[in-house]
Amino acid sequence: MSQARALIIPVTPFQQNCTLLWSEASKQAVVVDPGGDLAKIERAIADCGVAVKKIWLTHGHVDHAAGAAELKERLGIPIEGPHRADLFLLQNLAESGRGFGIAGARNVTPDRWLDQGDEVSIDDLAFEVLHCPGHSPGSVVLFNAQQRFAMVGDVLFRGSVGRSDIPGGNHQTLIGSIKQKLLPLGDDVAFICGHGRASTFGQERTTNPFLQ
Ligand SMILES: [Zn+2]
């Protein structure tokens, strides 16, 4: 089994944690949530010397998904995720991008929708898909069981949780997703989230004020 490596690339005025994720052995990579600032993302790809094979989207918000269509075209690679319930967000990215000042925001249709129990992979790094609605209805979390590591998008943050006061959001649903699907994966699981610093499920289970 190969080691996973990750590089966080903050993009858009929201400083969203676009993440370049790759297999150390093969240098095959995936870009998770390319919200914008594609020149910055492409520079990171070149600096790391990796070959990007896929784009994964955790959910359909503009700071996560608005650059996906253009990056797909530039690199000639498919987009996987999020869950189909975020279609209405992905069809509104161009308009939303204009409102938030995200240059080049484009609507996008993924090549593959994801659902609970699906698997996505890059080289020999396999991630289980957990459908975690509440921040957006189609949010997914990607969990690598071998390396005890998850990409959680805006579902959970260090010391906080995703907003639910936006279209399609629901706070009770969000807390249910976290408590029923994420925390049972184990205290030792580390995660990268859509904004701010990384953490572990154990740290959030014991200290996050929204989960007490
Ligand atoms: Zn979001």
Ligand SMILES: [Zn+2]
């Ligand atoms: Zn976000």
